[in-house]
Amino acid sequence: MEVKFAVKRYDPITNADKSTQTYTAEVDEGDMVLDALLQIRDEQDPTLAFRGSCRTGFCGDCTMTVNGKGAIACRTKVKKAWDGAEDGAIELEPLKMSRQMKDLVYNAREFHWNKFRAVEPWVDPVQPPEKGEHLVPGGHDKHLTESMRCTQCGLCDQGCTVLVVDKTFVGPAALTKAYRVVADERDSRKRQRLDKLSLPRGMWDCTHCFEASEHCPKYIEPTDRIFDLHDMAIKAEAGPPKVVHHYKSFAASVKAHGWLDEGRLAIETEGFTNVKGLMKLLPLAVKAGLKGKHPMPYMLHKKRPGHEQIKRIFEKWESKG
Numbered sequence: 305m306e307v308k309f310a311v312k313r314y315d316p317i318t319n320a321d322k323s324t325q326t327y328t329a330e331v332d333e334g335d336m337v338l339d340a341l342l343q344i345r346d347e348q349d350p351t352l353a354f355r356g357s358c359r360t361g362f363c364g365d366c367t368m369t370v371n372g373k374g375a376i377a378c379r380t381k382v383k384k385a386w387d388g389a390e391d392g393a394i395e396l397e398p399l400k401m402s403r404q405m406k407d408l409v410y411n412a413r414e415f416h417w418n419k420f421r422a423v424e425p426w427v428d429p430v431q432p433p434e435k436g437e438h439l440v441p442g443g444h445d446k447h448l449t450e451s452m453r454c455t456q457c458g459l460c461d462q463g464c465t466v467l468v469v470d471k472t473f474v475g476p477a478a479l480t481k482a483y484r485v486v487a488d489e490r491d492s493r494k495r496q497r498l499d500k501l502s503l504p505r506g507m508w509d510c511t512h513c514f515e516a517s518e519h520c521p522k523y524i525e526p527t528d529r530i531f532d533l534h535d536m537a538i539k540a541e542a543g544p545p546k547v548v549h550h551y552k553s554f555a556a557s558v559k560a561h562g563w564l565d566e567g568r569l570a571i572e573t574e575g576f577t578n579v580k581g582l583m584k585l586l587p588l589a590v591k592a593g594l595k596g597k598h599p600m601p602y603m604l605h606k607k608r609p610g611h612e613q614i615k616r617i618f619e620k621w622e623s624k625g
């Protein structure tokens with residue numbers, strides 16, 4: 305099968321323009337994109353740069369953009385990419401949100417490693433036994449075991465809608481790594497880690513858009529793991545008190561009225577004793593009032609039809625602990 309590849313090239317030494325070079329290769333139907341790139345480099349162009357290591361989808365090293373979408377080159381069939389090619393060639397570029405270093409090689413240190421390092425992805429054990437293995441009490445739960453399958457390919461970061469606007473956000477890939485450590489019963493720094501993850505640009509900047517889960521080739525569900533981190537932080541009352549107040553107030557208001565009591569949420573998030581914080585809300589309240597929005601808090605907030613059923617759902621859930 306004869307296939308064309310349009311590769312976005314760049315050489316930092318000659319500082320050449322980022323031009324596109326087209327290669328034609330004879331490949332087998334079962335070949336992966338990484339196989340084709342290795343063949344092109346061996347037979348046509350030894351200057352072509354790309355990453356690749358295990359060739360089994362295990363190391364996450366050969367991540368790149370194939371026909372506009374983030375992909376693992378060693379797990380992407382050439383035939384499928386060729387069928388989906390729109391301009392007569394399979395388009396190959398480095399990962400979109402990272403800095404191109406040379407051809408298909410992106411700056412992994414900036415994009416991944418610094419963020420992974422920031423979450424300190426190693427277990428600091430509580431009290432290792434004097435002899436033998438330090439096993440997890442009760443065994444690993446399902447999600448913890450799943451998060452260990454993360455290859456650090458970074459495709460969840462590629463899909464992240466927060467990183468598009470703020471590259472300093474820690475991102476779902478590093479947060480999945482953080483979950484793996486925080487959820488490990490043997491770790492002695494759970495609270496400290498949750499406090500650190502609650503800092504600006506940390507886990508609370510996630511908008512829950514679920515794009516990270518959509519992009520994960522290992523079905524690890526990074527968005528759900530971020531939710532789990534949030535739940536653990538609320539339970540441990542870690543991070544800024546405002547966050548815990550906000551979540552508790554949100555749930556209490558929906559339980560009481562069947563829908564959100566925005567006035568109550570604003571007051572309880574700031575905290576009754578935080579006069580300065582409450583005063584800051586005044587201009588917003590006035591603005592909302594002038595636009596015809598009058599959120600009446602507490603007893604004055606209208607209950608939605610069917611609120612009794614919603615309350616019962618909460619009670620059933622709470623009775624399960």
Ligand code: SF4
Pocket residue numbers: 364453454455456457458459460461476477480519520521522523524526
């Ligand atoms: S969570 Fe999934 S997409 Fe994100 S780095 Fe790990 S394996 Fe890749």
